Structure formats: C-alpha cells, structure tokens
Amino acid sequence: MSTCRSGGCISREASPSATISPPQVPLFDGALRLSVNAFAIDDGHEITLIDTGSSNAWHPTMGLLPQALSEARIAVDRIRTVAFTHTHLDHIHGLIRADGRDGFPQLSRLLVPRAELDMFRSVARLSRFHDERNLWTLDSS
Template sequence: MSNDLILPNTSRRGFLGGAAALAAGSALPLGGHALAKAPLTNTQSPYFYRFALGTAEVTVVSDGPLPLGDPGTNFVGVPKETVYGMLETNFLPKDNVVLEQNIPVVNFGDRLVMFDTGMGFSKAFGPTTGRLQKSLEEAGIKPGDVDAIVCSHAHIDHIGGICTAEGKPLFPNAQIYISQIDFDFWTDESKLNSPLKAFVEHARANLLPVRERIVFFKDQQEFLPGVQALAAPGHTAGHHIFQVASAGKSFAFLGDLTHHAILLTENPRLEFAYDSDPKQAVQSRLKLLGMLSESKTPVMSYHFAWPGFGNLAKAGDGFRYYPAPMQMLRG
C-alpha cells in the first residue's frame, strides 16, 4: 500500500504546503509530494506488558477489547445524560463503551498463575475478543506451562478461554480455581431456557470439560501461595477479587469489581446492567475500593484501559484511578 492511499496528497499538501514549506525553503521536491523515506507500517506492538512484583514477574496479556455498546443502557441507576457527561469530560466516546480484557499471568518462580481467560470462541461482543492464545504466544508463554487459572467469576468474558469449542482444554496442565457459588449458578442446566442462556452455555462449554481439575476457594483463603481470595459479591453471587503478593509487594486483581476507570469508579453508586444484584455490587465496590485506596494497594483491573495497572485514591464520593507509569525491565 502506498503512502498516498493512507494519507491523501491533499492533506499532506495542506499540512506541509503552507508555513512548514515556507520555513523549509526549497526542502520540498517539485510537485509538493513530501514522502517520508520509510513506508507506514500499519502494525502494532505485541499485546503484552511485563513488570516486577517482589521476586515475581507479572505479564499482562490481552484477550482484546470488548465493545459493550451504548453506555447509557449499560451503566444505569442515574439519568443517561449523567453517564454521557462523565464520558465526554474524560474525552471518551459517548456512543460505545469499550472495555479492555487485561489478563495478568504471574510467574512466582515455582508456579505460573493466570487470572481470568477472556471470551474464547464466543463472538457475543464481536470479532476483537478471543486473542488470549495469540497474546500469550507474543509474550513467550506456553499454555502448557500455566499451572493455575484463577477465575474471578463465571461470566463469559472471564471463563471463555479455558476450552475450545470442541471441549478440549487449552491449558492442559492447569488447575482451575473458582468459587463454588459461581460454578453451580452458571453451569446450572435449568437456566438454559432463561435470559441467561448464552452465559450459561459458555460457562458449561468451558468449565464442565475441566470439572475434574476445578478447585473451589473460599473468602479470605490463601488458596495458592501469594494468592488470597476476597469475596466481592453483587456482580455475580460468587464474584471474588484477589490479593496477589510476592516478597512484600502486592496488588489486587479486581476482576469485575468496577468495569470502568471513570463510570463505576468515580461514581461507585452507578449500577451495571450485567450485575446479578446491582445494589450488592455497589456495597462491595464501596467497601473494597475504600479498603484498597486506604491501604494504597496497587490495583490490576481486568476491564480498565490497557494494561489496567495503577492506584486508587478516595476522591469526593468516589475514587480516582491513577494509571501507573510504564516499568522498564532490564534487558
């Protein structure tokens, strides 16, 4: 593809043909074409980000962005105009709210632990999801090396990457950790005729083939060394967040405690259309975001803008999210 197809001559001439050309004197070739020596590449950096946590190494990989659609129908409990206004103030589109899917894979040295798994083969939210395997490959992580998959809850964008459509486990050596409440609720055959059908189908397709490998954790339990579950019910009844620690450093993996760095964080009393119990979700959000901001515990958020790592602080009636600067590793 030539540059001319991507950047029309007219705009190039418009930009460079005025003051810049005058300033450059005779730098422009005759005819006004100022082509760079290098072609446009139209490629992107690999979808992983790595940082240190104590003696552990965290690699965030992405399952790809998940477009939810109209923010006014997804974030409820206040007038739509309030939601649109919050987005506009933060330079975000008002017609489509896009959630990232940030999956931290923590290498503790003796164990590789992955948190949530993306949409997998479901295209319920379009073609941009389902990238987990590719992102892992880009990051140099082999699925067979993953020892544990920790699931915040059993929604389709969190358990979807465990098996193929044919029911083959994609992480052949991994134990799966999830709350029993969520496993029982979202794999329940009797809900296949309910409005939850698509969610139940995908949970059954991903969790039932690995049933023998599933371990249930409990609230407050450190079920793996350096990984503690904290109940955060409301989004689903068995939704949990996790404290992840290594050598005195820690972060909290938030799962779906808050889906958006602005909407449910700056106004934690907003409700989310996919919450099983929106009022309970608000209470969990206020309690746990309050606790994390007070203790200044860094957060790793599944749905915040890539890569979803930062800090929270109390701000008015809500919280403000501060994205962490990029951390450069040696080598």
C-alpha cells in the first residue's frame, strides 16, 4: 500500500511571465500554492518513505510531515528506508525534526541519487547522516 502525505505548502507570487495561465492553476490570494509531498510505501513489515519534506529549514508553513504521518496512522519507527528523489531542501531536511531529534529513529537505509551525493553532504544541518554506513547511492539510469 502507498500513501501520499503533505508536508506543508508555500505560496509564491504568480509571475506575469508564467507559462501556466490562471484558469489552469488556481491562485490563492494572487499567489501560486505549492505543496511538498512525501510518499509512504508499506510492504506490511516496514515502510519506505520517498522524500521527507523540509522540517523547519525553510518556510513556516512547512514541516508538517510528522503530523501528516500521524494522521495517516503511520508510525515513524516503522520507517526503515528513506529515498530522495533529489536533494533540494524541501525534500531532505525532514530527516531531522524541528526539535533536533531524528525524524525516523529506526532508519537503516538512506538512498541518495549518486549525482547529488556531494550536494547532500554539503548540508551541515544533516552532517550526522553524511557518512552513515547506511547511506546508499542510486544511479539515475
């Protein structure tokens, strides 16, 4: 079973040169609303999470993944694998909760795209995950 959960959203002012017209994309108070999502794959034994959101590293309306997982009755201690689609801050910072604790205390495998490993390792906030023996890389092919 898989579940999509929202980690929050941000609003950005709509650009007059945007290629998407307002009838195609709803505006909220004149701004585009962009959501940040994570996907949970449950094999009945453990859960793999695709992306982790931004925690408190970006925008105040972000960092809602822990609540969203709780609402979906997904226990964070069942999440053993996290895979990143890419290493932008709104995908990786949820490894650490706003209070500084590990977001997924039973994490045993962290999958990072090989082409983005250096970028991931450059994020000081996530330094405790940089040289983990459980850090794996993914090829893009």
